[in-house]
Amino acid sequence: MADSSEHPRSRSVVYAVVASTFFVGFGGGVVFPILPNLGEVLGISAFVVGVILSANRWTRLVANGPAGVLVDRIGTRKPFVIGLAIEGLATFGYVIAIRSAVPEGWFVLARVTWGIGSALVFATAYTITADVSEASSRGTSMGIVRAGITFGFPAGMVLGGLVSEAYSNATAFVLAASFAALASVIAFFIVPETHVETAGSSISPWDLETTLPALTVGLVNFGLYFAYIGVLFSTLVLYLEVESVTLSLEIAGYGIDYGEQGTSGLLMAVSALSGAVFTIAGGKLSDAVGARVPVLIGFLAISCAGFAVLTVAPSFGAVVLACALIGAGQGGVGGPLTALLADLTPEDRMGRAMGTNNIFGDVGGGLGPLVSLPVANAVGYDVLYALSALIPLLAGAVLVAGIYSYTGHLSPTVDESIV
Template identity: 85%
Template sequence: MSDSSADSTSRPVVYAVVASTFFVGFGGGVVFPILPNLGEVLGISAFMVGVILSANRWTRLVANGPAGALVDRIGTRKPFVAGLAIEGAATAGYVVAITSAVPEFWFVLARVCWGVGSALVFATAYTITADVSDAGSRGESMGIVRAGITFGFPAGMVLGGLVSEVYGNVAAFVLAAGFAGLASIIAFFIVPETHVDSPDQSIKPWDLETTLPALTVGLVNFGLYFAYFGVLFSTLVLYLDAESTVLTLEVAGMGLEYGEQGTSGLLMAVSALSGALFTILGGKISDAVGARVPVLLVFLVTSCLGFAVLTVAPSLSVVVVACALVGAGQGGVGGPLTALLADLTPEDRMGRAMGTNNVFGDVGGAVGPLLSLPFAEAIGFDVLYALSATIPLLAGAILVVGIYSYTGSLSPTVEESIV
């Protein structure tokens, strides 16, 4: 796509993707404060809760490759709409699960289906954005779309935590399913086709992008997802319970106290909202300075500081600051990181490159709950969060080494990075 064409079509298409991904993100956010607490609610073991939380990501390990190849073969619109519809159906499965005599089975099945749907959504959303954006606006456009995918999370997590506290978990799951279903309806009517068809290309789970840029960006994504979703989001509700930390809101002169689910939902919302805001800012800054790496390093350090603050948090207000810092770091990396991958990848391989990046992120997000939940029980949250603070620093080192090896520069300009 030419620069002039990209300039004229980028914003409407980007906003169309944002509109549809927002609502599925909202539906996903509603359920997140509840799932880590299934051990308390249904008597499910900590290990099984970890399996449920990570099942969607393990599924995407298999689904991301075919999703990326499918995009490069048939285009973006049909996989995007189908993925959103599958996520809506999966969310409805939570209602079945929580009322079932075998909730573990239904929760895992629902999370597996969510994994298939989200693999299609993630591969298509970023590929659409890469298709319609030029180098000068790609960071901001990627940031806006990533914010759209995650921006529904804050409102959803607040509402999910509060609705589950006041009306029960079933009501929260029904609400989530409704919003996720709405997302697919919006996408059907407003999201256009943008990608070039290549009908001769194969679709295999192992058909991934194995270039040095894709592997470097993927490893950074692995670390971020491990620390953010795999550790912070998976353990926050249990951390609040262990620390006896809940939130009291003053409304019309009356103190309203919420339990650990409601409080964790609000804290996750603070983190996700911070991330959504900074993912746009990070991408815009990387466009303005004409380089991605320095911006990425600043936000990786920000994420590290957030986990460091969490290890010494003496009060709820400090926990809020820590969650906001971790979210800002995670979000600020998102726009420039996906833009960097798009800069270094040929257009006809973008679907595969995004699929590969998602594989790495999902490995991190899947391994995280399996390790962090039992580890927190055995060793403690302070040690867990202290170790998590080192992960963004390691990711930064990998980024610098990988990009230098490929480009010969510690901080290549956007023009030098374009393939």
């Protein structure tokens, strides 16, 4: 991988990537507290709501591969800036959707557009970070960037839950679109080219990274996104409604009662905030230990524990604890997992590797809402969350088996993993 000494502005570049992905992330989270309940008001079925929530991820299944190849061919700067701008345009599409006579069509179009933009952003953000970081600090750098993405998502959920209740759904969408526009401005003026000096030739959408490390990391990513985005975030607002779990506060003698949307937005934010904190902590820990696998296994176990807590008798405190644990597990895996992929991938294939990894994550995140909402209606939330607790355990088994097969070690050190 490229040595950070070649990039004297590496720290400012990483921080610019963090700021950009944070602000644009509002658009990714803003729909989750709003749309499940809005579906009933607008006459949108649970299945169609699931299609809307997962449409961006299904779009990325097609867009991730070409985005990764594009990065390896022409570099990171242009795809990053353009991807951020596309996501801003998609966020504004929510405003049109909510005022349209056919809102489901506009919501799907907006989420598809978001998927194209985010494919470019995700492929470039992690590749930029890999380019400007050394192996000894790569886990920390990846964790910081992933935390930026993660922080933006809960900020959008808080925005969607609280602003929609205090003002209107359209106001929440407009505010999110404004921040997304700011993200592309930051990237345009600060982020340089880090990946290639001259543009390559043709781009094939099927030119993916199919090595054992890429497939192993991708399968772990699949499981995490299926459980976290596909199950927890897609069902939480409905779970709160079924169990009558909402938040009530008393401030200066005034009582404040939050509905399911506001409460779910705050709980999702707690989960994602926990994830962002432990994303940085997990990355730093894997650098300090000098090995990624033990840290990954530990955080996968924490994610499992979080889903187990959701199966106990429902209470606001239990749900807060569960969301925090699931977020910590998801986040703690993020930094070391992308760092491990970078450790095991040649520099000139890094864009493809990140694109391939994103494909697996998007299959999980896209399949999750389509499965979790009907399953919850059929067998109940306790069974759904109990089954989801098994997913991190299976991901850990896949991780250990794949890394051992490739390196000959159950827990290779960072130096042993470097390509």
